[in-house]
Amino acid sequence: MNRIFPLMLLLTAALAGCGGEGDKKTASGPGSPAMPPPEVDVVTVTPGSATLTQELPGRLQAFRTAQVRAQVDGILEKRLFAEGTDVKEGAALFRIDPRNYLASFDAAKADLAVARLTLDRYRPLLEIKAVSQQEVDLAEAKVKQAEVALTRARIDQENTTVPAPISGRIGRALVTEGALVSKGTATHLATIEQVDPIYANFTQPGADLLRLRQAMKAGKLKAAEQATVELILEDGSIYPQPGKLLFSDLAVDPATGSVSLRAVFPNTGHELLPGAFVRIRFPEAQLNQAIRVPQRAVQPSPQGQLVMIVDHEGKAAPRPVKTGGMSGGDFIIAEGLKGGEQVIVNGLQKARPGTPVKPVPWNPNTSPAAQLPAGEKR
Numbered sequence: 001m002n003r004i005f006p007l008m009l010l011l012t013a014a015l016a017g018c019g020g021e022g023d024k025k026t027a028s029g030p031g032s033p034a035m036p037p038p039e040v041d042v043v044t045v046t047p048g049s050a051t052l053t054q055e056l057p058g059r060l061q062a063f064r065t066a067q068v069r070a071q072v073d074g075i076l077e078k079r080l081f082a083e084g085t086d087v088k089e090g091a092a093l094f095r096i097d098p099r100n101y102l103a104s105f106d107a108a109k110a111d112l113a114v115a116r117l118t119l120d121r122y123r124p125l126l127e128i129k130a131v132s133q134q135e136v137d138l139a140e141a142k143v144k145q146a147e148v149a150l151t152r153a154r155i156d157q158e159n160t161t162v163p164a165p166i167s168g169r170i171g172r173a174l175v176t177e178g179a180l181v182s183k184g185t186a187t188h189l190a191t192i193e194q195v196d197p198i199y200a201n202f203t204q205p206g207a208d209l210l211r212l213r214q215a216m217k218a219g220k221l222k223a224a225e226q227a228t229v230e231l232i233l234e235d236g237s238i239y240p241q242p243g244k245l246l247f248s249d250l251a252v253d254p255a256t257g258s259v260s261l262r263a264v265f266p267n268t269g270h271e272l273l274p275g276a277f278v279r280i281r282f283p284e285a286q287l288n289q290a291i292r293v294p295q296r297a298v299q300p301s302p303q304g305q306l307v308m309i310v311d312h313e314g315k316a317a318p319r320p321v322k323t324g325g326m327s328g329g330d331f332i333i334a335e336g337l338k339g340g341e342q343v344i345v346n347g348l349q350k351a352r353p354g355t356p357v358k359p360v361p362w363n364p365n366t367s368p369a370a371q372l373p374a375g376e377k378r
Contacts (some may be wrong), residue, residue, distance in 0.1 A: 016375055037355070040347035041362035042310060043293065047339045050290035050327040055232070055281045056261075058202030061266070062193035062274040066166045068182035069092055071159040072101065074309035076189075079173050087192065089167045094189055096181060101153070108153040112146035119143050168194035169270065193274055196267040200231060200243065202280050203258035229263045231272075232279040241266045245282055281328070291337050292330040294364070297345045299322060308341040308351050310359045316351035 006334040081093050119139040125131040130365050164170070170192045181187040228242030243265035252259055263280055264271065272278075297307050304320055311317045321336030337343070345362045 036349035037314070037358045038347060039315070039360050040310070040344045040351050040357045042342040042359040043297070043362050045291050045293055045333070045337055045339055046344050047289040048289055050287050050292055050330075050332055051283045052285045052287055052325050052332070053281050053327055054284050055206065055279055055326060056061050056202045056204060057346050058200045058263075058278055058280045060272055060276045060278060061199040061201055061275050062168075062195050063197050063199060064166055064168065064194040066164075066168075066192045068162060068165065068170075068190040068192060069098065069186040070094075070162065070183060071186075072096060072156050072181075072183050074098075074100070074160065074179055074181060076175055076177055076179045078177060081170060083170065083172045084229055085170060087164045087167065087170050089164055091164045092161050093170070094162040095174075096160040096162070098157060101157040102159055105150070105157045106151040107145065108150040108317055112143070112150050115139065115143040115146040143330065162189060164192060166192055166194055168192045195270055195272065195274060197264045198267040198272050198274065199261045200229075200265060200278060200280050201260070202251050202263075203253075203256065203260050206252040206257050206259055228267075230281040231263075231265055232281060234277060239265065239272070239278075241268075243280075287327075290327070291333040291339060292327055293333060293337070293343050294362075295326075295329055295331055297343050298331050299348070307336070308344040308348055308353075310344065310357055314352055314358075316344065316357050318353055 076094060077097045078095045079093070080095060081087055081091070087093065119136070119142075122131050122136045122139050126133065126136050154287045166170045170190055173190050174188050175181060181189070229245050231239035231243060233239055246262045246264055261280075263282070293307060298305050298321065299307065301318075301320075305323060306320050308316050309319050319336055319341070322334045323331040324334030325332045342359050344357070344359075347357070351357050
């Protein structure tokens with residue numbers, strides 16, 4: 001009995017110690033440190049000079065287009081090019097059966113030889129008055145007629161080989177070997193398009209152009225320098241080679257109320273194809289003391305546009321804004337921001353109004369994976 005009592009005291013103390021540690025662990029749960037606020041990428045907006053840009057839809061057009069057509073009648077004997085390849089000006093594309101034209105050419109040479117021989121015989125006879133001047137003149141006229149006939153026969157014979165009128169990319173052949181082609185109907189054989197450089201045709205609403213000119217006249221805007229023009233492809237990427245604005249129509253189309261414009265872009269790799277839809281971004285005017293924010297920072301709402309900012313308490317807060325145009329890929333803010341605000345660009349999913357956030361400067365040059373909102377897997 002004396003041995004059992006000390007053992008029971010030791011066991012009770014051990015159990016009490018274990019229970020105390022368990023209670024401490026349990027009690028530490030609710031009192032554990034709170035999760036850190038999510039990181040958000042921000043830009044601090046500052047007023048500065050900005051170039052107003054316009055982004056308009058357009059369509060690509062070949063720099064030059066030539067239709068290859070038959071200039072003589074005959075049977076198409078052979079196609080001499082691979083469809084969809086580049087051809088050089090003057091390269092042979094088709095061959096039309098030349099046998100009839102070779103025979104005509106030989107006959108024209110023989111006729112010219114006879115006419116010249118006759119004239120050579122008449123000239124000495126004219127001196128002894130064995131022939132009249134009229135007969136000599138007639139022989140000279142026949143020589144000239146024979147020379148013209150020979151020239152025509154030579155041209156027809158040469159036209160049995162159809163050359164490329166320009167350099168460029170040739171499409172599919174529109175006729176096959178064995179087909180009868182005609183000079184009278186100018187049979188269309190193929191089409192060649194020069195795509196380097198390449199045109200981009202687009203239109204600008206006449207009302208927008210009028211408002212822009214009125215703003216410049218009032219001194220609110222300054223005319224932008226004719227800088228480079230950007231081409232935005234269908235996937236949203238920007239074509240790496242800048243273009244040049246060529247012209248703007250002086251009249252407004254009464255049917256559409258728009259003004260036609262054209263730009264030209266280098267296309268050395270033939271990446272741009274005629275007929276493709278693109279968007280053209282070009283400078284219009286210069287604006288001083290402009291506030292710019294990335295386009296992705298502006299969100300639509302039932303009440304209008306807004307941005308999320310980090311307020312002085314370090315919390316996300318919505319701010320209604322009004323945009324007044326584009327400057328490259330940025331919105332120009334006409335109302336709602338004065339400068340100095342931290343506008344959230346990335347991490348908007350985590351930036352709920354009134355919740356604390358940790359602002360981090362936004363780096364637009366990082367990869368898309370690096371621009372994911374804080375807390376998401378990279």
